[in-house]
Amino acid sequence: MIEERVTGSRLIRTALPAEAPAVAELHARARATYYPDGLPQDGTDWLAVWRAAIERPDGHVLCVVEHGHIVGIASFRTPEGAPADTVKLFQFHVDPEHWRRGIGTELHAACVEEWQADGRRTAVLDVHVDNRRAQAFYARHGWVPDPENPPAEGRHHLCLRYRVPGE
Template sequence: MIRTVLPVEAEAVAGLMTRARSTYYPDGVPDADADWPARWRQAIERPDGQVLCAVRDARLTGIASFRTPRGAPAETVKLFQFHVDPDHWRAGVGTALHAACLEQWRADGKRTAVLEVHAGNHRAQAFYARQGWVRDPETPSGDDLHLNLRLSVTGE
């Protein structure tokens, strides 16, 4: 099941994010000492954004956070966070969650989606490529740690 995350689930979301990010940050997750539950609670409660989750057996198995970034055209959405619990990789969770994001973006009138992916996260890059994401020629990465990707929400 895919649904909107509830503020009370911020701690579970933070734990899932940390488990997922730990797989591609070999030297430790950046900002590991940050108050991630509070940050997620803010993201969940933002009136201009949305956080979706995948749930299996009453447990969060995937999360996706998105909104129109400040200064971007209204028809653009940015996928800020997209994580699947490593215990549920290759089980269709990411594909279902991504499909739900696309459905929501289309309903919201979005035409283009953008994201940054960690350059060392080859698993995520392959997943995004299977979903139709491509390198963003208009926005080259500003550092060596991330790649900018773009997706036509309308399929054009």
Template sequence: MIGDRTTPGRVIRSVLPAEVEQVVALHARARATYYPDGVPQDGTDWLAAWRNALTRPDGRVLCVVEAGRIVGLASFRTPEDAPRDVVKLYQFHVDPGRWRSGVGGALHAACVEEWRADGRRTAVLDVHVDNRRAQDFYRRQRWEPAPARPGDHHLRMRLALPAE
């Protein structure tokens, strides 16, 4: 496990269970930016989902904190039925007010550092097809799109994590 990462004015660390409401609020703000017709109301209890993510023994949730406020977060774990050297990035959000400030790049670098230290060789994610900003971000981080799945609303992407 990698320890806290600190730079002037910014800390990257694990999310604390007491911060779940901040996480849910950031998640909602970020998701609202890439659904052209508004965030779908699919019945998901995001408070419960994030509480579960924070307490899973097989997963991690990292956050970026600036001035005492969570401005970025990433949730990842080994996906079901996948080899141990594969990690899935389930959620990756930066507060829209902090886009293009280096928060996303710093958080992504922290994730990659942790994945490599944990012996991961491949990372995967699904990104909403309408979320062009996120797709462009992931491509800049060297993620590659996987073959499209007809009718899917998400694009699958992969990142090779060669040993350093």
């Protein structure tokens, strides 16, 4: 598990329970960028979701802190029913005001480092079909369409897979 990773003025570390409101706010700002009609109001209490994710003993939430502010987040764990060497990246966001500054690349590298240390060999994720920016980011980092979960008619997400490099 990554305790802390310092890169220049950035610190990548595990998110703290008290940071759930800041994490939830960043999540909302990032998601708002790829919903053409605004964020769906489906009744999800995202603050409660993030509190639970941060406190989950079987999961992990990394955050990127720059100048005292959280500017990137990643949440992952083994999904229900998956092999132990598989991890699912449930959320991966960089604050839109901080895009194109290498934060996502550093956060992705920190995730991969942790997956390697945990003996993970495969990572999976779902990306929103309208989020072309994220799809391009993941493709640049080696993610490919998941052959076990091809796109289905009417689905709002694409399933991607990543082979975690061995050490």
